[in-house]
Amino acid sequence: MKITVVGAGAVGATTADNIARKALAEEVVLLDIKEGFAEGKAQDMSQTAALLGFDTRITGVTNDYSQTAGSAVAVITSGIPRKPGMTREELIGTNAGIVKSVAENLLKYSPDIILVIVSNPMDTMTYLALKATGIPKNRIIGMGGTLDSARFKYQLSKKLSASAADLNAIVVGGHGDTTMIPLIHHATWNSLPVTDFLSTEEQDEIVKATMVGGATLTKLIGTSAWYAPGAATAAVVESIVKDQKKLFTASVYLEGEYGQQDINLGVPVLLGKNGVEKILPLALSEDETKRFAESADAVRNMNDVLKESGFIS
Numbered sequence: 001m002k003i004t005v006v007g008a009g010a011v012g013a014t015t016a017d018n019i020a021r022k023a024l025a026e027e028v029v030l031l032d033i034k035e036g037f038a039e040g041k042a043q044d045m046s047q048t049a050a051l052l053g054f055d056t057r058i059t060g061v062t063n064d065y066s067q068t069a070g071s072a073v074a075v076i077t078s079g080i081p082r083k084p085g086m087t088r089e090e091l092i093g094t095n096a097g098i099v100k101s102v103a104e105n106l107l108k109y110s111p112d113i114i115l116v117i118v119s120n121p122m123d124t125m126t127y128l129a130l131k132a133t134g135i136p137k138n139r140i141i142g143m144g145g146t147l148d149s150a151r152f153k154y155q156l157s158k159k160l161s162a163s164a165a166d167l168n169a170i171v172v173g174g175h176g177d178t179t180m181i182p183l184i185h186h187a188t189w190n191s192l193p194v195t196d197f198l199s200t201e202e203q204d205e206i207v208k209a210t211m212v213g214g215a216t217l218t219k220l221i222g223t224s225a226w227y228a229p230g231a232a233t234a235a236v237v238e239s240i241v242k243d244q245k246k247l248f249t250a251s252v253y254l255e256g257e258y259g260q261q262d263i264n265l266g267v268p269v270l271l272g273k274n275g276v277e278k279i280l281p282l283a284l285s286e287d288e289t290k291r292f293a294e295s296a297d298a299v300r301n302m303n304d305v306l307k308e309s310g311f312i313s
């Protein structure tokens, strides 16, 4: 089993590190365009093997896709992250060209590969990778909802003084500050509705803090976060390579589900050896349905930019 991670920056390296520590593959190939960068990160990580006790081989390469041949899964993190005050959507001009060429190169050497897209704006980059490569929709998964749901559980756990592991809560819709929808009325604390324990004001605070979770960290750190994004991406990869069929929210191609067509958006899915094994239906309230449709409109506007700029026809 070989897993490739493209982009050896903050999120890519953390993803590779988590994959190696969990021994999800015999080999992780870390690829970056910056000369020597992936090689250096791979060596550094490999030197933790004796301390942490894993056997996964970590290979760093500079833009050499032949080394990725035969990968079961590839994670695409290449591109620029946002700076304080920027939205994820502002990254489209630079990242679209990078994601398109990276996806095409990966497919050349691993025709059966499953792609996990992390680069932002993630929903649009996932749609682009799908359209540019033409691979079956079950083999392209956008990672964003898994992270946003983890951030939602973090906010809930703080307010409830509860263990984050005891919480079940998901975020659907687009992976953007204004497009994501934390579903607080569906969230439970070991099957007890969280809304039974929180005032309306507290619920609003949690939802708002979740939605700006990424922006809050970007402001504090000066660039976008990587520990939770890397852990969330490795969790998605784990469910695929171990065929765990875990339920995550991920950005998948919708053809009528949730009333949407020809778009990638975050919805609950089962992830297993075929990638997206199943898209699960969820009864949304009238308000949630309205917000989901608005989120889709915003993502569709971003997707139109791809068409206007000639990235897809």
Ligand SMILES: NC(=O)c1ccc[n+]([C@@H]2O[C@H](COP(=O)([O-])OP(=O)(O)OC[C@H]3O[C@@H](n4cnc5c(N)ncnc54)[C@H](O)[C@@H]3O)[C@@H](O)[C@H]2O)c1
Pocket: 006, 007, 008, 009, 010, 011, 012, 031, 032, 033, 034, 037, 077, 078, 079, 080, 081, 082, 088, 091, 095, 098, 102, 117, 118, 119, 120, 122, 143, 144, 147, 175, 223, 224, 225, 226, 229
């Ligand atoms: N989906 C999510 O939940 C989520 C979470 C965090 C970050 N992100 C996004 O992930 C991306 C990476 O963030 P980061 O913090 O790791 O950035 P980073 O700058 O630390 O790393 C990006 C890496 O991509 C490399 N790269 C650029 N062009 C490349 C190419 N053509 N081929 C191979 N490598 C190339 C760069 O050299 C760099 O090392 C950003 O777009 C960021 O917005 C998404």
